[in-house]
Amino acid sequence: MVKQDYTVSFVTPAFLGDAEQNGSWRTPPFKALLRQWWRVAAAKEHNYNHVKLRETEGRLFGNAWLENNFSQSQVKLRLDNWRSGKMNAWAEAPKSISHPDIKFPVDANLYLGYGPLTRNKEAKKTTFKDKLNAAIQAEESNALKIIYADGSNSAIQNTLQIIHWLGTVGSRSRNGWGSLEFGGDGVVFKPLEQNNPLLQVISRPLEKCLELDWTHALGNDDKGLLIWRTKENYVSWREAMKDLAKIKIAFRTSLKFNRHNGQMDCRHLLAYPVTNHPVSVWGNQKRLANQLRFKVTKTAQGYIGVAYHLPCGIPSQLLNALTEADRNWIVKQQLGVWQKVHGILDQQMQRI
Incomplete structure (x- = not known):
């Protein structure tokens, strides 16, 4: 088994909820993120055949459905701690923008984060939904250890590089919330450039x-x-x-x-x-x-x-x-x- 240590840091606040929808560091969302981008990294190798891709994914990340080939995950993730997020209230000043279909200015945060964020009509400002401890704030970081089978080294490394370029996690992550990056002693990730061979492959x-x-x-x-x-x-x-x-x-x-x-x-x-x-x-x-x-x-x-x-x-x-x-x-x-x-x-x- 290969063991590698990273630091994962959020560039934007992350709406990464626990069972009560409070902001919290947890490994399952990161495992799901790894699987999501592994599929993109491995799709061409499997000739974009989703059946073959799913079988390989099941053997690598664990499954209970492959006939006579049930297996535990060969990829394990550990965070240094599962602490609660430190952003206890939404204190960001509104960033007003115009919308041609709406008569009044729109808060950019609310437009991109509606769901975990809502508008307090009385105070006329953006707040957390139901006033919950709903976010991990920007610049928060945690130690992340990834353990995986030696034969999966190139696939996992490619996936981590793609996540470093494009990965986000949590609610409204497709709108840029929960943008993350990897770092650590001796960890080097390549910059996002058009001619990178890995980008061409995927x-x-x-x-x-x-x-x-x-x-x-x-x-x-x-x-x-x-x-x-x-x-x-x-x-x-x-x-x-x-x-x-x-x-x-x-x-x-x-x-x-x-x-x-x-x-x-x-x-x-x-x-x-x-x-x-x-x-x-x-x-x-x-x-x-x-x-x-x-x-x-x-x-x-x-x-x-x-x-x-x-x-x-x-x-x-x-x-x-x-x-x-x-x-x-x-x-x-x-x-x-x-x-x-x-x-x-x-x-x-x-x-x-």
């Missing part, structure tokens, strides 16, 4: 990614990888998050609702549900997670916001619930919708 053309209904690769197009960074370097994570909120509003509101009420429309392809614009056959219970994700990264020049696209088709459970007309509409429109979103990001940000 990327596929956008059109190919949309053919599968599960997350398996970063997208690329004729301009390169679908990874962007903010044009500016900021002195704090707060300013980087504010910029990401403005960028999200820009690409979402560029997609207007032009079809009849209850039909699938362009903005539904980004994530679902959409406030005040339900798809009739999906109702309010169906969920489509964001494919376009954010992260805040700390560099020698300051903080930057990162956006990246892990494209995939609409999951079959959602697709099969739609009318035939809406399914045909998706086939014709899906690629063009994402290309329009990428065009907005090319204007608002810059490719790595």
